[in-house]
Every structure is written in C-alpha cells, then in structure tokens.
Amino acid sequence: MSEHAEHVPGLAHHFVSMEQQKEAGTVGMWVFLVTELMFFGGLFLVYTIFRSTYPLGFEYGSFLLNMPLGLTNTIVLILSSLTMAMGVHSAQTNKQGALQMYLIVTLLLCLVFLGIKTVEYRSKLHDHLFPAYTTYNPAIKEAEPNNHHAVPQALKSEVRTFLWIYFLMTGLHAFHMIVGAGMLVGLIWMARKGKFNDVYNSPIEIGGLYWHFVDIVWIFLFPLLYLSGYHLNVGH
Amino acid sequence: MSAHSEHHVVPVKVYLAIFGALMVGTALTVFVAQFNFGVLNVLIALTVACIKATLVILFFMHVAYSSRLTKVVIGAGIFWFAILIFMTITDYRVRQDWHVGLGSLEKPAAEQPAAPQPSGSGH
Amino acid sequence: MEIAAQPAETQEESVNYLNVNHTVKSWLLTLDHKRIGILYLLSISLFFLIGGIYASLIRLELVTPRGDLLTPEMYNRVFTMHGVIMIFFFLIPSIPATLGNFLLPLMLGAKDVAFPRLNLLSWYIFIIGGAMMMYTLVSGGIDTGWTFYPPYSSIYSNSQVTLAGVSIFITGFSSILTGLNFMVTIHTMRAPGLTWFRMPLFLWGMYSTSLIQILGTPVIAITVLALAFERTLQIGIFDPKLGGDPVLFQHMFWFYSHPAVYIMVIPGMGVISEIIASMTRKAIFGYHFVAFSSLAIAVFGFLVWGHHMFTSSQSMYQGLVFSLITYAVAIPSAIKTFNWVATIYKGSVSYDTPMIYALAFLGLFTIGGMTGLFLAAMGLDIHLHDTYFVVAHFHYVMVGGQIIAYLGGLHFWWPKMTGRMYSEIWGRISAVIIFLGFNLTFFPQFVLGYLGMPRRYHAYVPEFQTLHVLSSAGASILALGFLMPGIYLTASLFFGKKAEANPWQAYGLEWQTASPPPLENFTYDPVVTHEAYDFDSVKEIQEAREKVAVTA
Structure with a gap:
C-alpha cells in the first residue's frame, strides 16, 4: 500500500493516499479558520458590549469614518474573492495561464485594499483621531459646528472607545490581509513553476479558504463599523 | 473521502x-x-x-x-462563538444597574451621562 | 490487529527513532512526532523545576506568620510566577505535548501526525514564548497573580505585565497548533479497522482536549493582546476610568481559563483509563460512557466560566445559571470515576507503579472534584472565595489529578519511549511519598481556607501557624517525591534493563511495535480487528505478527 504511494508527486511520506492528504489539509485549514473565528470573536464580543453600552458614541464614531472608501474596499475584497475562486477553478481544470492570471489579479486587489486602508489610517492620524492618549484630540462640535470631523463634547470619550475598536478590528484584519498577500506571492511562484494541476491543487484550494475567510470578516466589519452612523450623514 | x-x-x-x-x-x-x-x-x-x-x-x-466533517467543524465554530457572545451579553442584560442598553438608541445626547461610566460598576 | 502486508527488518538489528542519528541538529530539525514529544518532555521538565522552586519559596515564607523571608512585593511576584509558569508552561502542554505527541500516531497506527512541520513549529513557538517568560522572570517578574485582572494589571502594576502578556499570547499558538494537529490526525489518519469506538480512551481524551485548545485559546490570545495594548496605549477597553469594563476582561479571560482547567485534567483522565484497563486486565466498564463523558466535559466546560466571577459585579441571575451548569459538569466526571472503580472491581489488579499513581488519582481527584461543588454553590462561595480553600481545591485537581496522572503515564509508557525499564521498587516508593506529601501539603489548606485564611497573603494571624507549618512540611516531602523520579528515570536510561515491546502485556497498537519504536512507528501496516481493551487477544495478535515476520 505504501509502496506505490511513494511515486505520487506532492504526496508526503506519512500519508497513505492523496485523498487522505487532501482531506487532512482541508480539515486542518477549516479547524484553523475556526480558531481565527474565535480570535476575531473576542473583538466582536468587545464590540457588542460597548456598542450596546455607548450607542450614541458608536453612531458618531462611525459617522467619522469614510464610508465611500469602506464601500470601495468591500467591493474590491469581494471581487478578489471571486478571482480567487476562479483561480481554484482554473487549477482544477488545469488551465495554467488562467491560474497565474487570477492569482496575480487577486494579489493586486489585495494591494489596492491595503492602499486604501493606508489612506484611511493616515487621514485619521491627520485629524487627530488616532485614539492613543497622546494623539487623540478631535475637534469639538460645540466649538466648530460645521466641521465634518467634529465630535460632541459629551461623546468625546465614547467616540474614542469606538475608534479603538475600529483600529483594533481593522488592524487585525489588515494584518491578515498582509499575511494573505505573502501567501499569494508563494502560490504565484509555485504556479509559475507549474506545480499545480487537476490532480494536485490543494495548496491553491486551502489558500483560497483562508482568503475567503478574510473576506467574510470584512463583510461583517463593513456594516458594523462604517454604516452604524451613516444615517447621520444623510440628515445633513 | x-x-x-x-x-x-x-x-x-x-x-x-x-x-x-x-x-x-x-x-x-x-x-x-x-x-x-x-x-x-x-x-x-x-x-x-x-x-x-x-x-x-x-x-x-x-x-x-x-464532507460532513467540514460542515461539523464549521457548525462547532459558530456554536462556540455564539456561546461566547450569548453567555456574556446575557450577564450584561440582566444586571439590575445596567440601564444603558440597545433600547436607549433614540435618547437624545443630553440624557447620556457626560462622563463615561463603566458598565460594570457594581452596587 | 493483524498484519496486512510485508514486514521490513527483524527486531534484533532494529533502527529506532533514538539511535538513527545522534547529532544535535537532527534533534532540533526533527519532524518525527516521537522526538518532538521528547523535546517537549525536556522543556516542560525544566519549567516544572522553575515553577517548583517558586512554590518552595512560597511555602518557606509561610512557615512563620510574619513575612520575614520575602518582601510583600517579592512575594506577589513569586506566587504569580509560580502560577504562570506552572499553568501555561507546564500543566497545559504536559500530557498533550509530551505523551500525546509521542503516543497519538502510535495508537492510531499512523506514521506521524498530519502536519509534522506544524508540530515542530509548535515546539519552537513554545520555546520562544518560554524564553520571553524567562526574560520576564529575570527582568523583574510580574505581580498581578496569574489571572492578570485589570485595572491593577493595566495601570497600577509596576512589573512586566506587557512582556508576560505577549509571552502567553505566543505560547497560546503552540497550544493551538498541537490541538489542530491532533484533531486532524484523529479524524483522517486512523488505521484501517480503527473505528471511533475502538479507539483507546486516551485518544478520546486527546480529542476533547484538542477541541478546547482550538476553541478557547484564541480568546485568551486576543484578551492578553488587548491587555498589552491597554497597558501601553491606554485604549480604555478594560479601564473603568477611560470608559472600559474590567468585568469584561474577566469574562474573556475565564472563557478560556476555565476550559483550560479541562485541558489540564481531561488528558490525565485518558491516561488513567489506559493504566487502569491494562493493570486490571479488563476492558473499561462502560466504554461509551467514558468516551462521551470526555466530550461532555469539554462542551459543558465552556458554559461555566462565570463561577469564577460570583463576587464580581456579574449579574446574580447569570450567576445562578453558571452555578447550575457547574453542578452539571460534575456528572460526566463522576461517570468516569464510577466506571474506573467498576473496572477495578474483581479485576486481576497488579500494583505496579503506574497503578499506584492511578489509585492515587482516583482518591485525590474525587476530593478535588467534590470540593469544587462547594465552590460552585453561590452562597458558600461568598465565604470561600479567594481563600486557601480555593487554593487547596485546584491543587487537588491540578497536582492530585493532572500531575499524578502525568507521572503515572510517564511510568506506564517510559519503556516504550526509551526502551528501558526503570527500577520498580523506587517507582513504588516515590509514588507513595508523593501521595503522602501531597495530602500533607494541601489538606491543611482546606481547613485554613474554611477558617478564613485568604490566598495570596504573605503574612497571617498566628493561630494559623500550625496548619501552615504542616503544609510546608508536606511540601518538602512532596518536593523529595518529585525529585526521585527525575533521578531513577534518568538512571534507567543508562542502567535499566532493556524493555520488551509489550512489558505490561497491554492491549493497543503502541504495544504492537518495538520499544523504542522504529522511525515510521511500524514495520508493517497495522489493521485493527478487535474492540478496545480486548486483552484476551493480545497473545494471539502478537503470535500472528511474529509468524508473518518469520515467513518474510
């Protein structure tokens, strides 16, 4: 049983068959994603508790974020999920050129997302909205009634809590994007060497699972962070 | 498999x-x-x-x-996430002194306490 | 078990995982689960020694009512470091990462765990986290207690909280990787014929443990990370002055740290099942119940964390719910205990060293578990909260349960791991010394706690001195008991007689290969044909295997 298995390329020595290896890889990735869910879960718990404690602070805080940029990033990320899925499809149907193309497009979309995120972070820093003790100094609404970035005095501290949660959650998400970008570079490199085909493609598939998970996190982050105060904007 | x-x-x-x-x-x-x-x-x-x-x-x-195994893994993950959120949030909701809740969304800003208050400040 | 295919070399000239090569590099870069298990064994023994030194300092300080050995600040650091090192660097990795790593693929009839590279990575992560903790220790330590409650830990403490937090964050990933590896391996790499209900109960224990490691550890990781941010940047999640909520920290902390208690004790229960079955030569009474009770403990263990928070500002209605579920967790633990006792009943019991540990476990774990019920009662807990009663309770579970089981398991599988037999007489003597020393150390603490001695105090009223001196005397006996296995087990490596493949005539795939096992665990492809603990078949299986080996 183990003898003929030795000759299959891509099969590690301690597995009996390709199927076993693939099943182990997929289940392993899913188990890892479950730990990721619990990891983000702690922050979602923090969000839930503080949102229900400081509802107005969260609305005003959300109002300070740049909704169009957040929306753009949502679309970019969902698009990248599609291209990743198409990459898996190309590998499964043994289309080498398409596989490389889709992986590269996914990587580019990832970089676009991170670029937009950087722009957002910089503007928060510029408006003194980064919530560290030394940097947080938002404009106060009573003093500057027409300032778009102004915060009511009574909510200053609550908005700060919101901004912390915003930076923690999006920062952790962006960290996962950066790890994903590194993973994509590796996959592109392997794909260029022609390692993947319709028999052996589990790295692409498992990498895809990770990528989609990062997308799912953002699907929740976008409405929770960017949209909870959006109606205040329309009132202007 | x-x-x-x-x-x-x-x-x-x-x-x-x-x-x-x-x-x-x-x-x-x-x-x-x-x-x-x-x-x-x-x-x-x-x-x-x-x-x-x-x-x-x-x-x-x-x-x-x-495979069914994958589905079970995902189901377990979601279930445990729900435990974390649900068991904690029920504690906050049934505390007697915890009155600032979801229902107060419509309250005007003036009624909010000016200084931030810890939600779990005890008796 | 039968032989499905061709055997390779004969037993005499056997190349095994220990003698295949001897370079340091071959150990540090090994992907072999057996060697990684040994690496873990060496590292956690070091941490156990360090944690033990701190424990001795605590007991020495408490000999006299006045704090005259250590300053109060120093005492705080000493008991915190004792707790942190023992819990995160010894108890949690102890059975899963050493015995589990070594035995899990062997018991499954697999060549290795599913992800050998991740397995090695987990050890390196553990070492990095451990090195950071060592640095924390020499650069001032921490004084918050192992629970890191804010706002003390986030604002007022003058010690290395951030560093310790990051160290625990890192170490957590080693635990997650071990759990992930085990879970996937059990799901996908069982030998043909090894159905779920033919698995040894140790594997059910490892599976339940992995479940907790996977689902709980990420939450403590994010919690200590948030605490580190809180301390460095004042983010205001836990600090009431900035609008945060310290009780939220307690919720997040105990969501992991209560189930972590079961990470420590469920593997111990698995070990005890194996030892009792082999030493009484009977199948475990009510196999299915024992198997499922492990899972039940893992699941219910996640629903009880609030019983650590009865005296915080947690809602008392929620406290009632937590209290009720805590009582429910006692049921699966009791099922296990009763079934073990029923297994021993009318068995042909041999009182070898592992069995003495197993019997000690039964008694001590029962006391530890029963006193847990006292603490689960909300009213009584108000009186007992943060007293030595709690200290005694969790030491009965952690030391009397987990460490006793770990030592029992170490003795049970030592011949398999090293290929050598240890001195049986010294084994029995030290097991008895540990049992006596342990009880003398911790039983007086129940009384102390009930009389009102608070935990974490470095001075106390003179009335308590007698009990404290008894406890310290017991601790010195216990320390002696713990040193002895270190000596005679090491000596057995050089002077011990060579172990056979199956010295206990036990049932299980790990006994159906050479001691120590060859590189890829088996020289044949194992197939399982009998139910678990079918001791009547052991001889028959062995003979069948030898026959095939000879004909080849």
Whole structure:
C-alpha cells in the first residue's frame, strides 16, 4: 500500500493516499479558520458590549469614518474573492495561464485594499483621531459646528472607545490581509513553476479558504463599523 | 473521502451568480443604512451580512460540496462563538444597574451621562 | 490487529527513532512526532523545576506568620510566577505535548501526525514564548497573580505585565497548533479497522482536549493582546476610568481559563483509563460512557466560566445559571470515576507503579472534584472565595489529578519511549511519598481556607501557624517525591534493563511495535480487528505478527 504511494508527486511520506492528504489539509485549514473565528470573536464580543453600552458614541464614531472608501474596499475584497475562486477553478481544470492570471489579479486587489486602508489610517492620524492618549484630540462640535470631523463634547470619550475598536478590528484584519498577500506571492511562484494541476491543487484550494475567510470578516466589519452612523450623514 | 467530493468542480456560472448576489447584498445594506430605524438597523445589517457570509462559505469555499466533517467543524465554530457572545451579553442584560442598553438608541445626547461610566460598576 | 502486508527488518538489528542519528541538529530539525514529544518532555521538565522552586519559596515564607523571608512585593511576584509558569508552561502542554505527541500516531497506527512541520513549529513557538517568560522572570517578574485582572494589571502594576502578556499570547499558538494537529490526525489518519469506538480512551481524551485548545485559546490570545495594548496605549477597553469594563476582561479571560482547567485534567483522565484497563486486565466498564463523558466535559466546560466571577459585579441571575451548569459538569466526571472503580472491581489488579499513581488519582481527584461543588454553590462561595480553600481545591485537581496522572503515564509508557525499564521498587516508593506529601501539603489548606485564611497573603494571624507549618512540611516531602523520579528515570536510561515491546502485556497498537519504536512507528501496516481493551487477544495478535515476520 505504501509502496506505490511513494511515486505520487506532492504526496508526503506519512500519508497513505492523496485523498487522505487532501482531506487532512482541508480539515486542518477549516479547524484553523475556526480558531481565527474565535480570535476575531473576542473583538466582536468587545464590540457588542460597548456598542450596546455607548450607542450614541458608536453612531458618531462611525459617522467619522469614510464610508465611500469602506464601500470601495468591500467591493474590491469581494471581487478578489471571486478571482480567487476562479483561480481554484482554473487549477482544477488545469488551465495554467488562467491560474497565474487570477492569482496575480487577486494579489493586486489585495494591494489596492491595503492602499486604501493606508489612506484611511493616515487621514485619521491627520485629524487627530488616532485614539492613543497622546494623539487623540478631535475637534469639538460645540466649538466648530460645521466641521465634518467634529465630535460632541459629551461623546468625546465614547467616540474614542469606538475608534479603538475600529483600529483594533481593522488592524487585525489588515494584518491578515498582509499575511494573505505573502501567501499569494508563494502560490504565484509555485504556479509559475507549474506545480499545480487537476490532480494536485490543494495548496491553491486551502489558500483560497483562508482568503475567503478574510473576506467574510470584512463583510461583517463593513456594516458594523462604517454604516452604524451613516444615517447621520444623510440628515445633513 | 469519497471520490466525488474530491473532483467536484464548481461551474463558473455559479461563481458569477454568487458574486452578483454579494454585490446586491452590499448595495442593499448601504441603502438601508441611510434611514434611522433604531435597533432594526443593526439587525438588518447583520442579517444581510450573515446571508452574504453563508453564500461565500457554501459556494466560494465549496462547503456545499464538502464532507460532513467540514460542515461539523464549521457548525462547532459558530456554536462556540455564539456561546461566547450569548453567555456574556446575557450577564450584561440582566444586571439590575445596567440601564444603558440597545433600547436607549433614540435618547437624545443630553440624557447620556457626560462622563463615561463603566458598565460594570457594581452596587 | 493483524498484519496486512510485508514486514521490513527483524527486531534484533532494529533502527529506532533514538539511535538513527545522534547529532544535535537532527534533534532540533526533527519532524518525527516521537522526538518532538521528547523535546517537549525536556522543556516542560525544566519549567516544572522553575515553577517548583517558586512554590518552595512560597511555602518557606509561610512557615512563620510574619513575612520575614520575602518582601510583600517579592512575594506577589513569586506566587504569580509560580502560577504562570506552572499553568501555561507546564500543566497545559504536559500530557498533550509530551505523551500525546509521542503516543497519538502510535495508537492510531499512523506514521506521524498530519502536519509534522506544524508540530515542530509548535515546539519552537513554545520555546520562544518560554524564553520571553524567562526574560520576564529575570527582568523583574510580574505581580498581578496569574489571572492578570485589570485595572491593577493595566495601570497600577509596576512589573512586566506587557512582556508576560505577549509571552502567553505566543505560547497560546503552540497550544493551538498541537490541538489542530491532533484533531486532524484523529479524524483522517486512523488505521484501517480503527473505528471511533475502538479507539483507546486516551485518544478520546486527546480529542476533547484538542477541541478546547482550538476553541478557547484564541480568546485568551486576543484578551492578553488587548491587555498589552491597554497597558501601553491606554485604549480604555478594560479601564473603568477611560470608559472600559474590567468585568469584561474577566469574562474573556475565564472563557478560556476555565476550559483550560479541562485541558489540564481531561488528558490525565485518558491516561488513567489506559493504566487502569491494562493493570486490571479488563476492558473499561462502560466504554461509551467514558468516551462521551470526555466530550461532555469539554462542551459543558465552556458554559461555566462565570463561577469564577460570583463576587464580581456579574449579574446574580447569570450567576445562578453558571452555578447550575457547574453542578452539571460534575456528572460526566463522576461517570468516569464510577466506571474506573467498576473496572477495578474483581479485576486481576497488579500494583505496579503506574497503578499506584492511578489509585492515587482516583482518591485525590474525587476530593478535588467534590470540593469544587462547594465552590460552585453561590452562597458558600461568598465565604470561600479567594481563600486557601480555593487554593487547596485546584491543587487537588491540578497536582492530585493532572500531575499524578502525568507521572503515572510517564511510568506506564517510559519503556516504550526509551526502551528501558526503570527500577520498580523506587517507582513504588516515590509514588507513595508523593501521595503522602501531597495530602500533607494541601489538606491543611482546606481547613485554613474554611477558617478564613485568604490566598495570596504573605503574612497571617498566628493561630494559623500550625496548619501552615504542616503544609510546608508536606511540601518538602512532596518536593523529595518529585525529585526521585527525575533521578531513577534518568538512571534507567543508562542502567535499566532493556524493555520488551509489550512489558505490561497491554492491549493497543503502541504495544504492537518495538520499544523504542522504529522511525515510521511500524514495520508493517497495522489493521485493527478487535474492540478496545480486548486483552484476551493480545497473545494471539502478537503470535500472528511474529509468524508473518518469520515467513518474510
């Protein structure tokens, strides 16, 4: 049983068959994603508790974020999920050129997302909205009634809590994007060497699972962070 | 570990349809967020997000075609996440002195305490 | 078990995982689960020694009512470092990462765990986290107690909280990787014929443990990370002055740290099942119940964390719910205990060293578990909260349960791991010394706690001195008991007689290969044909295997 298995390329020595290896890889990735869910879960718990404690602070805080940029990033990320899925499809149907193309497009979309995120972070820093003790100094609404970035005095501290949660959650998400970008570079490199085909493609598939998970996190982050105060904007 | 789950290739059409649905979902969330429905805003946003996430999991991540084991793993993850959120939030909701809750969304800013107050300040 | 295919070399000239090569590099870069298990064994023994030194300092300080050995600040650091090192660097990795790593693929009839590279990575992560903790220790230590409660830890403490937090964050990933590896391996790499209900109960224990490691550890990781941010940047999640909520920290902390208690004790229960079955030569009474009770403990263990928070500002209605579920967790633990006792009943019991540990476990774990019920009662807990009663309770579970089981398991599988037999007489003597020393150390603490001695105090009223001196005397006996296995087990490596493949005539795939096992665990492809603990078949299986080996 183990003898003929030795000759299959891509099969590690301690597995009996390709199927076993693939099943182990997929289940392993899913188990890892479950730990990721619990990891983000702690922050979602923090969000839930503080949102229900400081509802107005969260609305005003959300109002300070740049909704169009957040929306753009949502679309970019969902698009990248599609291209990743198409990459898996190309590998499964043994289309080498398409596989490389889709992986590269996914990587580019990832970089676009991170670029937009950087722009957002910089503007928060510029408006003194980064919530560290030394940097947080938002404009106060009573003093500057027409300032778009102004915060009511009574909510200053609550908005700060919101901004912390915003930076923690999006920062952790962006960290996962950066790890994903590194993973994509590796996959592109392997794909260029022609390692993947319709028999052996589990790295692409498992990498895809990770990528989609990062997308799912953002699907929740976008409405929770960017949209909870959006109606205040329309009132202007 | 049956062979059919091994080589299942999802047609491109399905991927495109899911992508379309995700875009529609995003548009819907943004559209609804313009109005102030109070608590309903969060509920609608989360419902749409859950549907979107389910679509991604089932089709982009191939769970609709995966082994039962994968489904159990995901179910367990979601269940434990629910334990974490539910058991903690019930503590906050049934504390006698914890009056600042979801129901106070409509309260004007003036009624909010000026200084931030710890929610778990005890008796 | 039968032989499905061709055997390779004969037993005499056997190349095994220990003698295949001897370079340091071959150990540090090994992907072999057996060697990684040994690496873990060496590292956690070091941490156990360090944690033990701190424990001795605590007991020495408490000999006299006045704090005259250590300053109060120093005492705070000493008991905190004792707790942190023992919990995160010894108890949690102890059975899963050493015995588990070594035995899990062997018991499954697999060549290795599913992800050998991740397995090695987990050890390196553990070492990095451990090195950071060592640095924390020499650069001032921490004084918050192992629970890191804010706002003390986030604002007022003048010690290395951030560093310790990051160290625990890192170490958590080593635990997650071990759990992930085990879970996937059990799911996908069982030998043909090894159905779920033929698995040894140790594997059910490892599976339940992995479940907790996977689902709980990420939450503590994010919690200590948030605490580190809180301390460095004042983010205001836990600090009431900035609008945060310290009780939220307690919720997040105990969501992991209560189930972590079961990470420590469920593997111990698995070990005890194996030892009792082999030493009484009977199948475990009510196999299915024992198997499922492990899972039940893992699941219910996640629903009880609030019983650590009865005296915080947690809602008392929620407290009632937590209290009720805590009582429910006692049921699966009791099922296990009763079934073990029923297994021993009318068995042909041999009182070898592992069995003495197993019997000690039964008694001590029962006391530890029963006193847990006292603490689960909300009213009584108000009186007992933060007293030595709690200290005694969790030491009965952690030391009397987990460490006793760990030592029992170490003795049971030592011949398999090293290929050598240890001195049986010294084994029995030290097991008895540990049992006596342990009880003398911790039983007086129940009384102390009930009389009102608070935990974490470095001075106390003179009335308590007698009990404290008894406890310290017991601790010195216990320390002697713990040193002895270190000596005679090491000596057995050089002077011990060579172990046979199956010295206990036990049932199980790990006994159906050479001691120590060859590189890829088996020289044949194992197939399982009998139910678990079918001791009547051991001889028959062995003979069948030898026959095939000879004909080849």
